[in-house]
Amino acid sequence: MKSKTWRALLAAISVAVSMPAAMADTKKPLTPQEQEIRKAVEQVVSNPDVIDSVTKTSYGNFYEVVLTNGDILYVEPNGGFLISGSLVDIKAKRNVTADRLKELSQINFADLPLANAIKQVKGNGKRVLVTFEDPNCSYCKKLARDLVNIKDTTVYTFLIPILAEDSKKKSEAIWCSQDRAKAWNDWMVDNKMPVGGTKACDTPIAKNMDLQKRFRINGTPTMFLVDGSRLGGYVQPAELERSITEATDKVAKK
Known part of the structure; x- marks a missing residue:
């Protein structure tokens, strides 16, 4: 060598x-x-x-x-x-x-503390997608725009501020907003940070960071499907749709 x-x-x-x-x-x-x-x-x-x-x-x-x-x-x-x-x-x-x-x-999907994630229900929400994201991640913003139109999927987003000095501040502002899902999309899709009505609150960010280390998440976005499989990095909408469906079907057949 x-x-x-x-x-x-x-x-x-x-x-x-x-x-x-x-x-x-x-x-x-x-x-x-x-x-x-x-x-x-x-x-x-x-x-x-x-x-x-x-x-x-x-x-x-x-x-x-x-x-x-x-x-x-x-x-x-x-x-x-x-x-x-x-x-x-x-x-x-x-x-x-x-x-x-x-x-x-792969992970044991049941190990995910979903209460510590931002929850969005699209359509009937029968399918599930879990994401780990940083508010300063450009590819996460691209993913957020894709997920606006996703159908029949519940999306759980764990905030992990790992990219920039102000990532934690932004994550806290979004989590402490009255409507977390709206605050997340306002920033990730429309580039509008929460203003007014946001108070300091207890956040799960420290626990999310422990989870990030436990699952060896070294970049964002990182996604997990209901069968425990991992998708690292940005995935094109058609491929993401196929992967979510396959994982859902796989679990349903067990």
């Missing part, structure tokens, strides 16, 4: 220190071999706390090492070689790493 690439890998690993694992309370004890693999990886990382899990894969001959920022590394059983990047099943023509990352990014 070139020194520049190696430094980039170490930098990415070091960033993981401040990002707690999504499901840290579900870890199982490591086997002796997994402990040896962990020790081997610890030799090349700045802090052993960035290693979230070590497990033997059911494919190839690797141990999968998941970092607390969600990245995946692969290590040979003897700990001699480490792979950083996508692992592809040539025969099945499948990106194993991409599929695994998708699996790791």
Whole structure:
């Protein structure tokens, strides 16, 4: 591995220190071999706390090492070689790493404290979309304009001020408005901040930020569907509509 690439890998690993694992309370004890693999990886990382899990894969001959920022590394059983990047099943023509990352990014939808989100009911509201957004996010504003016309969907928006110094102030003003949904859309769609009638109040923003770290949300918008699957970043309206419908149908069939 070139020194520049190696430094980039170490930098990415070091960033993981401040990002707690999504499901840290579900870890199982490591086997002796997994402990040896962990020790081997610890030799090349700045802090052993960035290693979230070590497990033997059911494919190839690797141990999968998941970092607390969600990245995946692969290590040979003897700990001699480490792979950083996508692992592809040539025969099945499948990106194993991409599929695994998708699996790791899923959440238990029931874990979402929906009372801490701005609620908007569109049409009959039978479908559900959860978003994590910052009021200064340009792509969130684009999403907000798309959602004006979405049909039969309940939208829950968790405010996570992570982009700018005044993001928290704007989030608080919107949450403390008499009509939160209207205040949110006034700002995100029409660029009008709440004026008058807004008083300081208790907000769930600190709890939302804890949730953001728990679910490894590193950018906005981040969306979750009712089946627990994640959509990272802005999604075109047609694709978003399809994803919401598929997730709704999937849960209905269980």
